[in-house]
Every structure is written in C-alpha cells, then in structure tokens.
Amino acid sequence: MNASEKRILKLAIILFIIGLTVRYLPWGLPSIETFEVGDAIVVANASPGGAPAASPGASSYAVPIADTSAAPTSDTNKIITLADSGPKLTEHHRKAKKKVSFPLNINTAGADDLCAIKGVGPKLADKIIERRNASGPFKGPSDLKKVHGIGKKKLENMLQLIIFD
Secondary structure: OOHHHHHHHHHHHHHHHHHHHHOOOOOOOOOOOOEEEOOOOEEEEEEEEEEEEEOOOOOOOEEEEOOOOOOOOOOEEEEEOOOOOOOOOOOOOOOOOOOOOOOEOOOOOOHHHHHHHOOOOOHHHHHHHHHHHOOOOOHHHHHOOOOOOOOOOHHHHHHEEOOOO
8 A cells, every 4th residue: 555545544534534423413413493495484493483493304494485476474484394185395396297008009109209219309399290191091001111211230120119090
C-alpha cells in the first residue's frame, strides 16, 4: 500500500468515526425547522398550534392556501399531517397511460393504442394511420411492411401483438 492509499484510508476511517459520533451521541445538534419549497413551507415536527409535535417522529406540512376568489382571511396556512389524504408535496403527477388489450386490431387502433406496441412511437403510429387512411385497411403483414419505418424485425415483433380484421 503506497502513501496516497494510506492517506485515503485514514481519511475514510476519520469520516466514518465522525459520522458515527454525530449519529449516536445524545447532544442536540441544530436542525432546520422550516424551509421553503417553491410556494409551500415545510414545517418539521410541528403541531396545528405551532408548538412542536408531541411524538418525535411526527411531521406536518404547512401549505399556504391561495384563493383569489374569496375575501382575504387571517388564516392563510393549513396544516396537513402525513396521515391526511390531501396533497403530497413530494408526489409527482405523471400522465396515466391508457390500458390497451392485446391483440390489437391494426385497422381500428388509434395513435395512442399503436404507441403501446413495443418499437412503435408517435411518429411511426402516425405513419401507420396515414397509410391506412390512404390505402385502406391492412389485409396482412405485407401491407403493413409497406409503411416507411417498419422493417422485417419490427414487423416480426409487431405481429405477436396485432391482428388484421
């Protein structure tokens, strides 16, 4: 072990000891009680009266309520506890995907349904619909292969998920 490796090992041991000391010793370290996240204020260990919560593990969120249609009131914050079913600050809302049942009829499927097929994106789905509208319904795999962007391998993968009616 050379000198630089020894220094790195010593530093790692020192940092490990500092981490254990801070983690397990009973002295009170200063902590952040509130901080802003966008328009919301997160309050750690707070009860509805503003005093610290009775249980050490409980935490609440104070969320400013901005209602421009109502007259202004003095109560602009609402305390939302973790047990409430109200809004969650950390929850990300994603666009829900439509459930598609397979096999999919290629002659009646929309663009969203076609995008559910592996290897088919929005552009290819639009090309399939354009070809179907221009040439009429697909009668078999050979008609589908005429769509620009569908080759032999992609067609083989698609045939497991589609039907021609």
